[in-house]
Structure formats: C-alpha cells, structure tokens
Amino acid sequence: MATLIEAETPDVLGPAAPKRGAGGVGRYILVRFLLIFPTIFILVTLVFFLMRITGDPITAALGGRLPQDQLDARIHEAGYDRPILVQYFEYLGQIATGNFGVTLSDRRPVIEMLATFGTATLELAINALVVALLIGIPLGMVAAHRRDRTPDAVLRFFAILCYATPVFFAGLLLKLTFSVALGWLPVSGRASTNTELAMSQLAAPSGIYWLDAIRSGNFQALGDIAAHAVLPAVALGLLTAGVFLRLVRTNLIGTLGKDYVEAGRSRGVSEFRLVTKHAYKPALIPIITVMGLQIALLLGGAVLTETTFEWKGLGFQLAQYLTARDFVAVQGIVMLLAVIVAVTNFVVDILAAIIDPRVRY
C-alpha cells in the first residue's frame, strides 16, 4: 500500500501537473466561492417569506398595544402595506448595499447590534471549540488505539452521552455543582459588573473580552473573565467534543489498519507516534471536513448556552428579539449566521482541497 501511494504521487505531480493542477485548484475555489451566494440567497429568501407569512413586523411587535388606526399609520409609514414582492426586492436591494435596517424593539442599527453581540458569541464559540478539541482529539485517539476494549467502550458511551445531553441541561448541572454547591465559579454572565465597565471604557475594544483584557494589561479582569468563561465553554464544548471523539476514532481506525502503519510498527516506531503522527495525519481530511460542518451545531448550541448562562451574545439576543417579535433584528441575526455557515463550509472545502490534491468535485 505504501508503495502504491508513492507510485501514485509522481503521477499527480507529474510534468503536466503544475499547470493543470494549479488551474484546477483555481477553478475549484472559484466555483465553490460562487456557490456561497445561492446558499445565502435561498436562506434569506426563505426567512423573509416565512417571517412575512405571519404578518407585518409592526403588528407582531406592537399589536394590541396601539389602536388600529395608529398601527395602520405606522405600517404605512414603514411600507409594510405594499405588495410583498415589492418589499422583497427592496429588502434584497438593501442587503446588497449593506443596509440591514434598524431593530424595532430597541431602535439600534442591525449592523451595530450584530457587531456588538457577534463578538460575544465568537468568544464563546472559540472557548468551546478549544475545550472540544482538547477533550475530543486525545480521547478519540485513545478509543481508536484500544478499539473494542474497555477504554473504547467507556469512551464511546461517553461520546453518546455528550450528544444525548442537551447543552442547557449540562449547563444546569454544571451550575448546580460548581457554582451553587461548591461556589467555585460564577453562576452566569460574561464578566462581573466591574470588569464589564472596565471593558466598555477601553479606547478601541475588539469586543472579545480576554483579548481586550490582555491588551490593556488588566490581569485582574482577565482572571474574572476566565472564571466566567469556564462553565459555558465546557457545556457547549462537551456537546461538540463527543462528535470530535467519534470522528477521530472512526477515521483513525481506518488509517490504523493500513499497511504503512504496520510497516512503521515493524520498523520499531512507537505506538504513541504511530497513532499521533502516522495514522492521524492522513485521517485529518475527513476530520476537518466534518469539523467544519459542526459550526452549525456549535451556533445552534450557542443559542441555548447563551440563554442558560445569560451570556449576552447573538443567541441570547435572538431569544430576546424573538420574544419581542422583532423580526428585523431576527432577520439580521439569521442572515449573519447563514453567512458564517456558508463561508465556513467554503473554507473547509478549500482546506480539504489544499491538504489532499486528490479532492476534486
């Protein structure tokens, strides 16, 4: 098998390859890039029409609280009484020019709202991803190496348990244990009031608290932020860690069975090195691909995690805006999430293509 791969490689990178290969990658990237747009377009269209089926945003937000004639006047003012197709094309035009409107409930420009809360969600997602990778990859390696023995059985069960536990229940248990019973960590929020104040007074905040704290050299705040970050990151991270564990396990089992691993073993390569280097590297492509798909799971989980821990990010805000029936804000958030998902999928496909030149669709 090892010789087979070596024999294949010159073919791919043969004399004609540089030109053809490069053009192939370029075209592939271009096609994949162009495919982002229909995905976003479909989701935006879907959400727009779904939201409008339920009625106009003004009635939804203020219905019952204002007399009908005032309501009608506001609807007319905002243009929601025009034909829906006219509104749709106007909305598309606005999006194309980067104008996402102003939220109905708190009168903030949607772009500004997305920037403020998006960074909080980004911070949570990064923290959770770190936890997930730290737990998922090593445990997946152990499970693959000890396949069908006790450690594997325990770890597989653990992975399914991670999937079966809703993040908000995991969050509730973590809170009960570490905040209420043991009193080690704060119950909710991104930081204590003092820290939040200090962060908001910074000159050019990035919005990502730990980054801001390090930049301003405020290490007391950094400690506070870290303490607040642990529980939400673990709750959301465990959900994804289970998926990563299984992913690494399955793919490693595939590559561990290859002849070149056996060859390495016969040459005296240590088991540790075999698992972490020889077998792991070729297994990376499917792992990266599926990890990219997990971004959707992570974002969905973020909505629940943020509500559980009152982490003031997009998910927490989305729940608030939904309750207030603020459809302009909801559309903005959904749109942003659609873009994130589409772009991540694009990046993942490109990464896969760069890592393995044989990947072409």
Add this chain to the structure above:
Amino acid sequence: MSETTTAALQPPAPRKAPLLDRLPVTSHIRQSVGLQRTMLLIGVSLTGLFLLAAVFAPLLAPYGYAQISDASGTFPAQAAPGGKHPWGTTVGGYDVLSRVLWGSQTAATVIVVSVAMSIFVGVALGLLSGYFGGWLDRILVVIADAIYAFPSLLLAIVMSIVISQGQSSFWGGILACSISITVVFVPQYFRVIRAETIRLKAEPFVESAMVVGASSWRIMGRHIFKNATRTLPLIFTLNSSEAILTLAGLGFLGFGIEPTSAAEWGFDLNKALADTTSGIWWTGVFPGVAIVLSVLGLTLMGESMNDLNDPRLRGRRAAGSKRSGGKAKKAGKP
C-alpha cells in the same frame, strides 16, 4: 435472489425464524455479539422504558400534568422531594414526577408525527428528484443543501413562530413543533432516498420494467421505493433522538407548548434555571435526566443497528465461528 437459493438449499426447519429475523430490532440483536450487543440491549431497554412511560403516563402519574391541588388542598411550591411528591414540586406547584411522566407522552407524540411527516415528504421528493433528474433535481438539491447546512434549531424556531406565533394548545403545539422538526429532517431523507434512487435507476430490473412499459409512477412506487427504503429504520431511530432534543430546545427557549396544555421537558428545564441559584435541584435534574435517558436509548439503539448493518464496523465473533463472508452471514442463520 440469494435468499431464495439459500432457502431452497436449507431444510424446512427454520421456516419460522426468518420472519422474526427480518424484523429490524430482533434480527440485529441476533447478529450482535459482546459489547455491541450490550449497547444495543441497553438502547432497546431504555427506549422500551420511554415508550412504556409514554403509553401508560395517565396510569403511572400520580397527578395530572397541570394539576396544582388535590382533595387535601393546594400543592406547596418548590417542595423538596419526599412524602406526597416523591420528586418534589415546581415553583408553580406542579408535581415534578407527574410532569416528567406526562412529558414522555408529549415527546413520543412529537417524534411520531414529525418523523412520519418527514419520511412522507422526504421520500416523495427524493424519489421524484432522483428518478426524473433535470432542473427539478438541481433546484431541490440546492434548497436541501442550504437547509441542511443551517443550524437546525434556528430553523425550527423560525418555523414555530410562523406556525403558532410561539404559543398554542396541545395539538397546536405538537403540530407546530412537529412541522418545525419536519422541515429540518426532510433534507436528510431526501438525500438518502435520492442517492438510492439514482443508484437503482441504473439497475437492470428498472430498465426491464421500462422496457415492459411500466409507467414512471409504477416504477417509482413499486420497484424503486421498496428497494430504496431499506435504510429508513436507522435514520428513523437517529432522527427520533434528534427530534426529542429539538423539541426540548424549542421548549427551553419558550417556543414549545404551554404548561397547561401539556407537560414538556424543555419548558420545565427553562423554569428550573431560575431555581438553581437557590440550590433547588429537583425541578431541573429530573426532566433533564428524562431527556438524556430517552435520547441515549434511541441513539444507542440506532448506532448499534447502524454498526451492525455495516460489515466493516460489525463486531466479529471470536475465532472458530463458521461464518466468514458478509453475504453468507446475512442469508444463513446465526
């Protein structure tokens, strides 16, 4: 084909066995060994427990799901477990044990309704798309991929607002949740069935049906449908667990069913969140454990069945077993 030949070769004794063997779960239990069998059995028992609770909730639960008083007076609020209320009561005075039991009924109903609808729509679209191809196929694939890539919970939230404006009665709430979950699941069934249909379309038996002059509908409905749906029981179990999680997520965010029209675990957990700071654990832990156990059961069952269907993942019997090839194993008796 192979089944008829082996049946002809074998003595008539195991004639009754094949019927039991062909039922999804029992055949899998027979095939399994060791660890896989343990996981499958745990899954089957947890799922059985969940279904029993769902069916017999009216008999098992000491009180109704929205009952806050009985003959001896109003239930205390946030009472600790013990005495009249073995699992305690919530802040609203509901009995936790009763609500957990009734909650299984809600969850089971949503699973059945949503998965049935997704299978119906997904299979129909998958057959059409795969069989006819062309522009219909392309449009459906792009839409399905777009929906598939999006966080399913968000889509379910959007759908539930559209359908019910967030609040509703028992059946209204069940339908809203089910349709929301259906929208998320349809692309999955669509993909699987479409891929199978495209594969089957090239098979000789479909071609011969065309040559004989069978209509497209007949070919799709009889020849392809029956062959394409073999994998459905697996997706069914896996999706059931996802349906529970989505329902709980919706309930947790407040887009589920009103507490007076049905018991719903996610909603109860949402209310329990405020209790945690004062150290009240029973309102949240019991419904949470109920979610975990039912999802765990369904997932273990689905996963083990999936592994057993894949010869590469199927655990092998210890050396000395007579079986070797995958085909022989399936056709022959264990």
